[in-house]
Amino acid sequence: MKVIACNGSPRNNGVIQTSLELMCAELKNEGIETEIIQVGKENIPGCIDCRKCRELGKCVFDDDLVNSTAEKIRAADGLIIGSPVYFGSIAGNCKCFLDRMFFSGLTLDFKPASAVVSCRRSGGINAFHQMNNYFTLSRALVVPSLYWSIVHGNNSTQAKEDKEGLQIVKTSAVYMAWLIKALANAKKEMPLPEVPERIRTNFVR
Numbered sequence: 001m002k003v004i005a006c007n008g009s010p011r012n013n014g015v016i017q018t019s020l021e022l023m024c025a026e027l028k029n030e031g032i033e034t035e036i037i038q039v040g041k042e043n044i045p046g047c048i049d050c051r052k053c054r055e056l057g058k059c060v061f062d063d064d065l066v067n068s069t070a071e072k073i074r075a076a077d078g079l080i081i082g083s084p085v086y087f088g089s090i091a092g093n094c095k096c097f098l099d100r101m102f103f104s105g106l107t108l109d110f111k112p113a114s115a116v117v118s119c120r121r122s123g124g125i126n127a128f129h130q131m132n133n134y135f136t137l138s139r140a141l142v143v144p145s146l147y148w149s150i151v152h153g154n155n156s157t158q159a160k161e162d163k164e165g166l167q168i169v170k171t172s173a174v175y176m177a178w179l180i181k182a183l184a185n186a187k188k189e190m191p192l193p194e195v196p197e198r199i200r201t202n203f204v205r
Helices: 015-029 065-075 092-103 124-137 163-189
Strands: 002-007 033-038 078-086 112-119 150-152
Touching: 002 015, 002 065, 015 033, 015 078, 015 112, 015 150, 015 163, 033 065, 065 092, 078 092, 078 124, 078 163, 092 124, 112 124, 112 163, 124 150, 150 163
Parallel strands: 002 033, 002 078, 078 112, 112 150
Antiparallel strands: none
């Protein structure tokens, strides 16, 4: 069993990294392997809506982390995505990464997924909801916790003072481990539900 965690922050030693490492430690305690992929420092252009992914089965841009990470997520049992808050939204590089990865065909299909955001003061709930939109549209099972997974602080030292925030992300990891194991056992008795062919309705006639 394995979980992929994507750090959408340009800092690899900041609040998001601290949060992801805490979550990964909890997962490892539950016997689940983890891998943190640093996304936020990479040069990742946004989606250009060329639709070539419909032919290729992957993004046409194949020189960054998008396609290779998508393959790791498909092989994994769970996904965590973390991003700092920029102007009330997720970081730009992280959004480009998520847009291209999910638009080019990544589906989670009942895999547990968890989002975590960091902010100095506010804007966290909007960014948190943004990331969860990717999960719900790709049929993931959004992992619950005690509250929204938002950790406050400008750096890792300050984040460690947010006891409630760290408890929330730690609990999310514990619940993710339980969900992964429960799903593994359930699949032995009951297959996942079928995904029907999607009906698309445009509102411009």
